[in-house]
Amino acid sequence: MSMIQIDYSKMGASEMAAGIAAGRYSSLEITSALIERLKQMQSSTRAVAIPLYEKALKQAAAADEAVRRGEKLGPLHGVPVTVKENIDVEGSPSTWGISHLTEPAVRDDASVNLLRQAGAVIVAKTNVMQLLTGFESDNPVYGKVSNPWDLTRTPGGSSGGEGAAVAFGGSPLGIGSDIGGSIRVPAHFCGVHGLKPTPGRIPASLPRGVYHVRPEAGAMFSLGPLARSTEDVHLAMRVLASRQKEYPLERPGQSELELRVGIVLSDGIVEAHPAILRLLREASSALEARGIQVVPFTLPEPEHMIQTFYGLMTADGGQGMKLTLGDSPTAPHIAGVLASQGFPPAKRWLITKLLGFSGQKALAKLIVSQIGAKTEPQYQKLTMQREAHREQFIRTMDSTNVDVLLCPSFVTTAPPHGGTKMISFEGAYVSLPNYLSLPAGTLSLSTVRPEEALARKANPKDKAAAALADLERSSAGLPVSVQIVGRPFREDQVLLLMQTLENLFKTREDYPVLAKCRP
Incomplete structure (x- = not known):
């Protein structure tokens, strides 16, 4: 093992797994380093809801022993990961930010069980928005989560603790949940990547003590990964996704050049942040220069x-x-x-x-x-209207011969704490993939330029636009992303375009890197 001091906070899950398997890195050393990183950020962000550090260190030591014995290793062997607080981990509660839901889980959630089978080490459960309802993360059990890019701002919700932990390098990979943007909004606000798969693609156990998620709403729900690279998002999906024989995540010979991309610059209701629109145009130009066809796409009946x-x-x-x-x-x-x-x-x-x-x-x-x-x-x-809209949307994609859509992830950047109250409507961008049961990935590629923070025109007759203009005046330097929406169970195409865009943008100076918990 190398004696050179390694900053594991900058390392992705794929690199960790390969290094541990090859004996270059120690799971115990990596896990110890990331636990210290989580502790370092906790006082300023409250990203961690339930630390599982002692158990994690024992599991990491056992993972190193397995390597030394030459045992067969899983794809995440010895890699420390985090999971959202509402997802059951044996021996710990899943409160959803509710004070009386303190009964420890007697077994792991189906998704956590898959992580363990792959060799992952669960180091912590991360903080959430109460009831998982809202685009901030605040609850009376664990407190309010802050964004490590700017501690005066929210990391998003409801997987805000997960987004913050991954953004600061306390976790290379996390699992969140999404019923209306709860993976993708934290990814966008925190400058990381997130994927909301097709509902049911990742197995999940039924929640305990929760009565507000009706069956139809539950049909719009997905578990999914957050990470700082598409490679790690893809790795997580290989571990977690079901129906891979029918809908494989890897298709040999599939090329991004075969994709036809529909670009959505507006939902016709609320315009996105000027930096997001600029990034969409840059992404479109970069794809076209790569030889990928990009065509305009209009959302039907948003x-x-x-x-x-x-x-x-x-x-x-x-x-x-x-x-x-x-x-x-x-x-x-x-x-x-x-x-x-x-x-x-x-x-x-x-x-x-x-x-x-x-x-x-x-x-x-x-x-x-x-x-x-x-x-x-x-x-x-x-429910019948929803089914009709799903059919109509797929027909529209068919008629325009579009495989995936490129669109805003959200209407603005991370607002100050409480700022989401000023946003009367956040646009159709984030909720439609849930409503239509489509896979969608958020890909952070840039940051706001100073002139873009002042570019939105405040119309005094439009309170929503005025509120957005006010929120955005201090947004310079915050991360921005694009969203890629695919057809049902075609996460392979979403991931392919995510990887293509990441390769095109990751060497740019404004590409988001680790957040620094600045005040």
């Missing part, structure tokens, strides 16, 4: 799809959230969500009108008018 999405997500009027919460303290954001879902129809109608008059038309039309309890016939109508 407003109607978003209305149905929020209608489905709030169909029980917040009763499941209340049942899950019980007498637990609630995060401020959750209290607001519960209050809005409980509006009687007459009050909701009035609030919708007032919001429209005050310049918040998207919030009024697309969200507030749709939330609240539904009758069973209304709920069934929404």
